[in-house]
Amino acid sequence: MSFHIVPIFAAMLKNDLILKAARGEKTERTPVWLMRQAGRILPEYRAVRNSLSGFKELVETPALAAEVTIQPVDILGVDAAIIFSDILVIPEAMGLTYEMVEKKGPHFPKTVEKAADIDKLKVADPSDLSYVYEAIKITKKELDSRVPLIGFAGAPWTIFSYMIEGGGSKTFSKARKLLYTDPEMADRLLDMITKSTIKYLKSQIRAGADMLQIFDSWAGVLPPEHYSRFSLKYIAKICDAITEVPITVFAKGAWWALPEMADLNCRTVGLDWNMNPKEARKILPNKTLQGNLDPCALYADNESIKQETKKMLDAFGDHPHIANLGHGVYPDTDPNKVKFFIESVKELSTH
């Protein structure tokens, strides 16, 4: 396989508000998108999804992944698309297969329990995930430069947690246990994930991704010292290696790490809905901030949504800002409410 699309295309985008905001430039209004595949709330997404055997088939079928990637652009009017995929394609490419159990979430039949289990894994070869790059290429072509395309990966700590726990967890105590009992083994696995992720993200860029986001979904379970040592350290390696496009780092729950994130080679820092945008502006004067409406706010009536959206925009003020929720959109959210939120951001932030 070869990569012919180069990021120079980004310069020709019709709507490059998000890229401008990520570079810290003034924009005529605040750009907006929604984390975690806004498309999954759409009946149009469910129609595609239900025609298949499961979530993974959708992830692995480039034409369909591209189709559901573009749906929120067409239907909801977001200022960026995010490629439809899953952070768990990385452990799979490393040799640990996952299943997606409907209504329950991801499950790994085999997990990493001892050092010998790591010996059986490999640093992912970019060509293992060609379906993702293919989906990116199709999406870029079909988007026809309307909006930028965001690529993504999980943070090494979050991927590590899944590989040890075998799925979600209330406490992630198995994954966290290893940081105390065998930090060398933890580092070895985190290093392999990091190397795999860098190759993967570089391939996404070559395929056409205009910007990237790193999701550290389980950041919040670590004590601050462990977070620096076992998560931020590896995120920093990824940020240092990616120089081609702007990166956003979203570490859910790791409020204590914001000061340290000032030193990351990333352009944008995502905030969850517990974090205070006014304080984050002081801590991160040189970063663009992304977020951070409570996803539950979209259950309210339009008047309240507008009020909450205004409150959020006011809190970010004139700081470079990409409007978003403070986490992924909840699956039972009314698409009309999402659309109203997006329109409210556009209307209220226009100068």
Added chain:
Amino acid sequence: MSFHIVPIFAAMLKNDLILKAARGEKTERTPVWLMRQAGRILPEYRAVRNSLSGFKELVETPALAAEVTIQPVDILGVDAAIIFSDILVIPEAMGLTYEMVEKKGPHFPKTVEKAADIDKLKVADPSDLSYVYEAIKITKKELDSRVPLIGFAGAPWTIFSYMIEGGGSKTFSKARKLLYTDPEMADRLLDMITKSTIKYLKSQIRAGADMLQIFDSWAGVLPPEHYSRFSLKYIAKICDAITEVPITVFAKGAWWALPEMADLNCRTVGLDWNMNPKEARKILPNKTLQGNLDPCALYADNESIKQETKKMLDAFGDHPHIANLGHGVYPDTDPNKVKFFIESVKELSTH
């Protein structure tokens, strides 16, 4: 039923280190206990538990609840006992029955979905929970003034979440939704829970509880504004109403609320393992602080446990401190490690 034991007994305790620390007095060493029934890791606890039909039978059998309450005092050497019970006895006394599903957690067959469901509930009558007071009386008698006995209740927001969600949840989006869609209904239920909790805690004091802790386990899911408005407001009402014994408030994950907690009529504030004791000391100069070792630290070898314990004690320094974990002890923790942690606190903090 009547209450003959009055808190004057507290003055005669042989080990009143925790009460002294809670009052902000200097102690010859740092007192230590473990949250969430340290006993449940003990084989002696499992023996009692396995002789019964389920968790609830144990909660509702005063002599056995007293027995497992005292086990950690005898076997582990903690400086306080906490009455064996569950925060969900309050919704049950209000009219919403819960089940405890082994290895899965609590489940409410019926939940609060609409205003009419609240009409069917009542403010709990203290006499509905006489098995708890009976367990407290037996425990006090059998403890024979060796250490203080801690009573407890869930924070209204946490109880509310269970009553709406029907169990645990990753996002608590149903409970949080109501705060946006029907804040009046939310307030009505929170008010009923608060009134029930005040009566319940006062009855625990009359039965002999020497101090109290309020557990706000799901504090961390709320945006800061909602936390003040829908959780801290009701915790404050409880703290204002309880003047007899010192109260500890533990709001897991609500790091942003520490400054506001300075104004609570509570003596002690609990910290989870994400929170920085040094910063908390500055924010809460007039409160005793409790916590905050990562429960996962107890999976490590003794040398590491001692090192982490020392690090924790140093971080609290000479601030009034009750040593504890940053959350409940994990069920698969080795009792010998817990004992070693307790001994380490005693040894390292002795002046």
